[in-house]
Amino acid sequence: MFHIMGKVERGLGEARKIGFPTLNISYTLPHGQSLAVGVYAAEVRADGRVYQAAACVGADWGAGQRPKFEVYLFDAGGSEIWYDKEVEVKVLKKIRDLTRFDNAEEACARIAQDVEDIKNFFAD
Numbered sequence: 786m787f788h789i790m791g792k793v794e795r796g797l798g799e800a801r802k803i804g805f806p807t808l809n810i811s812y813t814l815p816h817g818q819s820l821a822v823g824v825y826a827a828e829v830r831a832d833g834r835v836y837q838a839a840a841c842v843g844a845d846w847g848a849g850q851r852p853k854f855e856v857y858l859f860d861a862g863g864s865e866i867w868y869d870k871e872v873e874v875k876v877l878k879k880i881r882d883l884t885r886f887d888n889a890e891e892a893c894a895r896i897a898q899d900v901e902d903i904k905n906f907f908a909d
Contacts, residue, residue, distance in 0.1 A: 786825070786876045786877060786878065786879070787818075787820070787876050788873060788874065788875050788876070789810060789812045789814075789820075789854060789873070789874045789876070790812065790871065790872075790873050790874075791810040791811050791812030791813070791854070791871070791872060791874070792810070792811045792869060792870070792871055792872075793808045793809065793810060793811075793867040793868055793869060793870050793872060794809050794810075794811045794868070794869075795809070795868060796809035796855065800855065800857070803889055803892065803893045803896070804893065805857050805893075805896050805900070806857070807841070807855035807856060807857045808829070808855060808856050808857075808858065808867050808872070809853070809854075809855045810854045810855065810856065810872065810874060812854055820842045820854065821842065821879070822842050822843065822882070822883050823841075823842055823879050823880070823881060823882050823883055824839065824840070824841050824879070824880045824881050824882075824883065824899050825839070825840040825841070825842070825876045825877070825878060825879050825880060826838075826839070826840075826876075826877045826878045826880060826903040826906045826907065827839070827840035827856060827874050827875060827876045827877060828874070828875045828877065829856055829858060829872055829873070829874050829875075830872065830873040830874075830875070831867070831870055831871070831872040831873070832870070836858045836859065836860055836861050837858075837859045837860065837903070837904070837907050838856040838857055838858045838859060838874075838903075839856065839857045839859075839880075839896075839899055839900055839903045840854070840855070840856045840857075840874060840876055841853075841854070841855050841856075841857075841883075842854055843855070843883070854874075856874060857896075857900070859900070859904065877906075878906060880899055880902055880903060880906075881899070
């Protein structure tokens with residue numbers, strides 16, 4: 786689908802609070818290219834390794850800002866070892882569009898289902 790190269794930067798830690806710590810990727814896209822908001826199956830390359838991941842292109846950006854892009858790695862250590870690292874993210878398949886939730890419990894349950902769906906994608 787698409788590739789993103791970028792640097793891992795500190796986020797607000799919201800995903801960590803609900804059990805899904807993510808890497809926030811600062812990125813640039815070629816002129817005229819954009820990202821479709823949603824949840825994706827992805828692979829992250831860093832330090833000679835490839836990690837399976839769930840990726841999210843967020844919808845909460847202001848005028849003139851690029852969409853937020855973050856990934857949840859299935860088989861890596863805490864995100865503190867990732868800050869300031871350059872990574873390549875290969876986005877493989879869109880899983881779903883984004884949805885607004887009324888509370889953290891609903892969001893957490895949906896994220897857990899997304900993770901299972903993406904792990905099943907990699908298992909097939």
